[in-house]
Amino acid sequence: xxxxxxxxxxxxxxxxxxxxxxxxxxxxxxxxxxxxxxxxxxxxxxxxxxxxxxxxxxxxxxxxxxxxxxxxxxxxxxxxxxxxxxxxxxxxxxxxxxxxxxxxxxxxxxxxxxxxxxxxxxxxxxxxxxxxxxxxxxxxxxxxxxxxxxxxxxxxxxxxxxxxxxxxxxxxxxxxxxxxxxxxxxxxxxxxxxxxxxxxxxxxxxxxxxxxxxxxxxxxxxxxxxxxxxxxxxxxxxxxxxxxxxxxxxxxxxxxxxxxxxxxxxxxxxxxxxxxxxxxxxxxxxxxxxxxxxxxxxxxxxxxxxxxxxxxxxxxxxxxxxxxxxxxxxxxxxxxxxxxxxxxxxxxx
Amino acid sequence: xxxxxxxxxxxxxxxxxxxxxxxxxxxxxxxxxxxxxxxxxxxxxxxxxxxxxxxxxxxxxxxxxxxxxxxxxxxxxxxxxxxxxxxxxxxxxxxxxxxxxxxxxxxxxxxxxxxxxxxxxxxxxxxxxxxxxxxxxxxxxxxxxxxxxxxxxxxxxxxxxxxxxxxxxxxxxxxxxxxxxxxxxxxxxxxxxxxxxxxxxxxxxxxxxxxxxxxxxxxxxxxxxxxxxxxxxxxxxxxxxxxxxxxxxxxxxxxxxxxxxxxxxxxxxxxxxxxxxxxxxxxxxxxxxxxxxxxxxxxxxxxxxxxxxxxxxxxxxxxxxxxxxxxxxxxxxxxxxxxxxxxxxxxxx
DNA sequence: CAGTGTTTTGAACACGATTTCATAATCGTG
DNA sequence: CACGATTATGAAATCGTGTTCAAAACACTG
Numbered sequence: 001x002x003x004x005x006x007x008x009x010x011x012x013x014x015x016x017x018x019x020x021x022x023x024x025x026x027x028x029x030x031x032x033x034x035x036x037x038x039x040x041x042x043x044x045x046x047x048x049x050x051x052x053x054x055x056x057x058x059x060x061x062x063x064x065x066x067x068x069x070x071x072x073x074x075x076x077x078x079x080x081x082x083x084x085x086x087x088x089x090x091x092x093x094x095x096x097x098x099x100x101x102x103x104x105x106x107x108x109x110x111x112x113x114x115x116x117x118x119x120x121x122x123x124x125x126x127x128x129x130x131x132x133x134x135x136x137x138x139x140x141x142x143x144x145x146x147x148x149x150x151x152x153x154x155x156x157x158x159x160x161x162x163x164x165x166x167x168x169x170x171x172x173x174x175x176x177x178x179x180x181x182x183x184x185x186x187x188x189x190x191x192x193x194x195x196x197x198x199x200x201x202x203x204x205x206x207x208x209x210x211x212x213x214x215x216x217x218x219x220x221x222x223x224x225x226x227x228x229x230x231x232x233x234x235x236x237x238x239x240x241x242x243x244x245x246x247x248x249x250x251x252x253x254x255x256x257x258x259x260x261x262x263x264x265x266x267x268x269x270x271x272x273x274x275x276x277x278x279x280x281x282x283x284x285x286x287x288x289x290x291x292x293x294x295x296x297x298x299x300x301x302x303x304x305x306x307x308x309x310x311x312x313x314x315x316x317x318x319x320x321x322x323x324x325x326x327x328x329x330x331x332x333x334x335x336x337x338x339x340x341x342x343x344x345x346x347x348x349x
Numbered sequence: 350x351x352x353x354x355x356x357x358x359x360x361x362x363x364x365x366x367x368x369x370x371x372x373x374x375x376x377x378x379x380x381x382x383x384x385x386x387x388x389x390x391x392x393x394x395x396x397x398x399x400x401x402x403x404x405x406x407x408x409x410x411x412x413x414x415x416x417x418x419x420x421x422x423x424x425x426x427x428x429x430x431x432x433x434x435x436x437x438x439x440x441x442x443x444x445x446x447x448x449x450x451x452x453x454x455x456x457x458x459x460x461x462x463x464x465x466x467x468x469x470x471x472x473x474x475x476x477x478x479x480x481x482x483x484x485x486x487x488x489x490x491x492x493x494x495x496x497x498x499x500x501x502x503x504x505x506x507x508x509x510x511x512x513x514x515x516x517x518x519x520x521x522x523x524x525x526x527x528x529x530x531x532x533x534x535x536x537x538x539x540x541x542x543x544x545x546x547x548x549x550x551x552x553x554x555x556x557x558x559x560x561x562x563x564x565x566x567x568x569x570x571x572x573x574x575x576x577x578x579x580x581x582x583x584x585x586x587x588x589x590x591x592x593x594x595x596x597x598x599x600x601x602x603x604x605x606x607x608x609x610x611x612x613x614x615x616x617x618x619x620x621x622x623x624x625x626x627x628x629x630x631x632x633x634x635x636x637x638x639x640x641x642x643x644x645x646x647x648x649x650x651x652x653x654x655x656x657x658x659x660x661x662x663x664x665x666x667x668x669x670x671x672x673x674x675x676x677x678x679x680x681x682x683x684x685x686x687x688x689x690x691x692x693x694x695x696x697x698x
Numbered sequence: 699c700a701g702t703g704t705t706t707t708g709a710a711c712a713c714g715a716t717t718t719c720a721t722a723a724t725c726g727t728g
Numbered sequence: 729c730a731c732g733a734t735t736a737t738g739a740a741a742t743c744g745t746g747t748t749c750a751a752a753a754c755a756c757t758g
Contacts, residue, residue: 011474011495013714024738029716037736054492056472060418061714063409064743071452071473079438080431080644089428092455096466101473103420104451106441117445123408124420124450125360143403146360239648272649295429299588300621301650362744373708378746386705410744413713699758706753716742723736728729 012055021049032057063125067147071103072322073126075117075133079106081237082265082294084132090315091130098319100127107133118144128322134209138171149173149325151318155180155213157220174321174334176314180217183307183340187260187289188221190305190348196258196287200231200249202242202270204262211237211262214291218260231256235266242269247277257286258348264290264297267304271347288347303346313338361404370398381406412474416496420452421671422475424466424482428455430586431614431643433481439664440479447668449476456482467493477671483558487520498522498674500667504529504562506569523670523683525663529566532656532689536609536638537570539654539697545607545636549580549598551591551619553611560586560611563640567609580605584615591618596626606635607697613639613646616653620696637696652695662687 014028021028023046030036031046050056063069072095076084092102105121108114118136121129122144129150131141141150151174158181191199201218204211218230233249235242242261246269249255261267267290274280274288282288283305290297290306297304317336324334363377370377372395379385380395399405412418421444425433441451454470457463467485470478471493478499480490490499500523507530540548550567553560567579582598584591591610595618598605610616616639623629623637631637632654639646639655646653666685673683 011714015714025714026716026738027736029714030737033716039736042736054495056468057716058413058474058714059472060409060412060474061743062716064407064413064714064745065716067743069409079441080435082429082431082434085431085434085437086429088434088453089455092428092453096455096469101470102453104437104441104453106438106445119405120445121450123405125407125409146403239645243649268648268650276649296588296645299617300592300625301617360744364744374745375708375747376706378744379707382746386707388706391706406746407744410713411746413715413744414746416713702755702757704753704755707751709750710748712747713745714743718739718741720739721737723734725732725734727731727733 011058012050012053014055014057017046017050017053017055020053021046029057068326069125069127070100071124071126072100073103073105073121073124073129073148075105075107075121075129075131077107077133079104082296083263083292086294086311087132087315090311091318094315094319095322098323100322115140115144122146127326130318130322135207138169138173142171142173147329149329151176151321151325153178153209155209155217157213157216172333174325175336176317176321177335177337178309178314178340179337180214180307180340181221183342184214184217184221186342187305187307187348188218188225188227190342190344191258191287191289192225192227194283194287194349197227198231198256199227199258199260200233200256202233202235202245202259202261202266204235204237204266206234208237208262214260214262230260235262235269237263237266239265239269239272242266243273246270246273250274250278250280255286258289259286260289260291262291264292264294264304264306266290267306267347268296268302271302271304283347283349287349290347293343297343298345305345305348306343307340308343309338309340360407361399361402363404363406366395366399366402366404369402370395378406417675418474418476419449420473420475421449422452422454422470422473422478422497424454424456424470424478424480426456426482428453431645432612432641435643435660436481436664439660440667443664443668444671447672449671464489464493471495476675479667479671484556487518487522491520491522496678498678500525500670500674502527502558504558504566506562506565521682523674524685525666525670526684526686527658527663527689528686529563529656529689530570532691533563533566534570535691536654536656536697537567537574537576539691539693540607540636540638541574541576543632543636543698546576547580547605548576548607548609549582549605551582551584551594551608551610551615553584553586553615555583557586557611563609563611579609584611584618586612586615588614588618588621591615592622595619595622599623599627599629604635607638608635609638609640611640613641613643613653613655615639616655616696617645617651620651620653632696632698636698639696642692646692647694654694654697655692656689657692658687658689 014025017028018025030038031043126148129148153176156177201215233245235245259270267288271282271288274286280286290304293306293308297306363374366377367374379387380392475497478497502525505526550564582594584594608619616637620631620637623635629635639653642655642657646655
C-alpha cells in the first residue's frame with residue numbers, strides 16, 4: 001500500500017513521482033539521466049512533477065549501483081592555514097560546478113597520517129582523494145582506498161626527480177607538479193640587486209616536500225649566482241614559530257640581510273619579529289620574501305613580496321586530473337605542471 | 350560464482366568476509382555494529398579477517414537502509430575568511446570524533462542562497478545542516494532538506510527576540526544563541542575609560558544577522574552610558590572594503606576616536622588605513638576593537654583588542670545540538686547559549 | 699532428564715536508485 | 729499497407745548493507 005498522503009516530512013522517492021505521473025519508476029530514473037531515451041514531453045512532465053514533490057534522486061542509492069559517490073575526499077592537517085583554506089574554497093566551488101562535493105577530513109596536528117583516518121575515509125567511498133598531507137606513501141593510500149586514485153602535489157627538482165614519500169613508490173597516482181625555480185630565480189635576482197649577501201631560509205615542517213624542495217631550489221639558485229649557502233633556520237609554517245625562530249636567529253648576532261620564508265604566514269612572523277623585537281626596518285635593513293601569495297599578503301602591514309603559485313590555475317589543474325581519472329580509471333599516471341612567478345610588493349626594495 | 354581471487358583493486362564486500370570466515374553475511378554486519386548479539390570469539394574472528402581483506406562497511410549502502418548518511422552539510426559563503434575557516438576546522442575535528450564527516454558547500458559571493466544549491470545539497474542526504482549563511486529562511490531550508498533539521502546561529506537582543514530571517518518563522522530549527530552584550534559592555538567601558546567619545550561602527554554585510562545585532566548592541570550599550578549614537582559606516586567583513594571605508598570616513602573630516610568593527614578582519618583594514626593613509630597612531634590617536642578573536646588577532650602588527658567568541662565552546666555546542674537532534678528527531682527546538690568576553694591587547698590603551 | 703528461558707544464528711525482506719533485456723510503439727520507406 | 733529499422737517502455741535483476749523473525753543452540757533450574 002503506497003500511501004500518497006505521506007507525512008510530508010519524508011523524502012519523496014522515485015516511486016511516488018512515478019505514481020503521480022502515471023509512468024514507471026524506470027522512466028523517472030531516465031528523466032534525471034541525460035543520455036537515455038525518453039520521450040521529451042514525458043521527461044518534461046516527470047521533471048515538473050518531481051519539482052512539485054521536491055524530489056531529488058538519492059545519491060546514496062545512486063552511488064550503490066553506479067559505483068560513483070560524487071564525493072572528493074580532501075585530507076588536510078589544518079584548515080585554518082590561509083593557503084589551505086583558500087585552496088579548499090576554490091576547490092569546493094570548482095567541484096560543485098562539476099557535480100561533486102567536498103568531503104573534508106583532518107589529520108592530527110603533526111602532519112602524520114594514521115591508517116585509522118584513511119580507513120575511516122574509505123567508508124565514505126570517495127571517487128577521488130586529494131592529500132594535502134605529504135608524508136603518506138601512495139602505496140598505502142591506494143591500498144586503503146581501493147578504487148580511488150590519489151592525487152599528489154609534487155615539487156620536482158632537475159636531476160633529482162623523486163623526493164620524500166614519492167621516492168621509489170611506483171603505485172599509480174596522478175600528479176600536479178609545481179616548478180619553483182622560475183619564481184625563486186626572480187626573487188633571488190631582485191634581492192641580490194638590492195645588495196643582499198647574507199641570505200637566510202626559514203623552513204617549514206621538517207619532512208614537508210614543499211619546504212624541502214624550496215630550500216633545495218634556493219640553494220641551487222644561490223650557488224648559480226655565486227651567493228654561497230643560505231643560513232637555514234627551522235620553522236613549521238606557523239606565525240608563532242616563525243616569530244620565535246627569527247628572534248633566535250637575530251639574537252645570536254648572526255642575522256641576515258634577506259630572509260626567504262617557506263610560506264607567507266611564516267614571512268609575516270619574520271617581519272613582525274624584526275620590527276617589534278629588534279626595531280629593524282623591512283625592507284631597508286632586511287628584505288623578506290614569502291611563498292604562496294595568499295590573500296593576506298597584500299595587507300598594508302605586510303605588503304609582502306612573494307613567490308606566487310596561481311591558485312585558480314592550480315585548482316583548475318586538480319579538477320582536470322580528477323575528471324580525467326574518472327573517465328579513464330585504468331589509464332597510466334596523469335600529470336599537470338605549473339610555474340611560479342614573483343609578485344613584487346613592499347618587503348624588498 | 351563468487352570468485353575469491355578478485356582483481357584486488359575492487360572493494361571487499363561483507364559477502365567475501367563472510368565466506369572467508371565461514372559465517373553468514375549477517376554475522377559480518379553484526380560484528381561491525383556494537384549493540385548486537387554475537388559470540389565474542391566470532392566477532393573477533395570476523396574483525397580480524399575484515400582487516401586482512403581491508404574491508405569497511407560501505408556507508409552508501411548503510412545510509413540507504415538506516416537512513417543515516419553520517420554527513421553534516423556545511424554551507425559557507427567564503428571558506429577563506431579566517432573566522433569561518435577556523436570554525437570549519439574545529440567542527441571537522443569534532444564531527445570526525447563522533448563518526449561523521451563534513452560535507453562542504455559554497456554559496457555565491459553575495460551571501461545569497463539559491464534554491465539550486467539547497468536542492469543540490471539535498472541529494473547528498475546530510476543528517477544535519479549548519480548554515481553559515483544567514484539570509485535563508487528556516488522554512489525554505491527545511492522544505493528542501495526534508496529530514497534534516499537545520500541549525501541557526503542567532504544573536505538575541507533583549508526585548509526584541511526575533512530578527513532577520515528568523516522573524517516570524519516558526520519552522521522547527523535548532524539554535525545556538527550568542528549573547529554579545531557582555532563583551533560589548535566591557536569593550537565600551539574600556540574605550541570610554543581611555544577618553545573616547547566619538548565612536549564609529551564599521552558594519553558587516555548589510556543583511557547579516559551578526560552585524561546588525563552587533564550594531565544594535567553597541568547602540569544600546571552606548572546609550573546606557575550616555576555616549577550618544579555611533580557613527581555607522583558600511584563594510585562587508587572584508588579587509589579591502591574596511592580599508593576603503595575607513596579612508597572615506599576619515600577623509601570627510603569626520604573621523605572618530607574609537608572604531609568598533611563587525612569582525613576582526615575588518616578591524617585589520619581599519620588599522621592599516623589609519624596608519625598608512627593618515628599617519629594616525631593606534632591606539633594613541635584612535636582606538637580599535639574587533640569581534641571574533643581569530644588566530645591572526647594576536648599577530649604583533651595588529652595585536653587587536655577584540656570581543657571573543659570562544660571557538661571551542663561554540664563548536665562543542667554545535668555538535669551537541671547535532672547529536673541531540675539525531676537522537677530525538679521529533680523533539681521541539683533545542684537551544685544552546687554562549688557568552689562573549691573582551692580580550693584586551695594593544696589597540697586600546 | 700524434562701522443561702523453561704536466554705542467547706545466537708541465518709533466511710528473507712527492505713532501502714532507492716540504475717542497468718539489462720525483451721517487448722511494444724513509432725518511424726521511414728517502397 | 730506491409731515491412732524492417734529505430735526508439736520508447738517497463739519487468740526484473742542488481743548494488744552492499746541493516747533489520748525482522750522464527751528456528752536452533754545453549755544455559756539453567758528442579
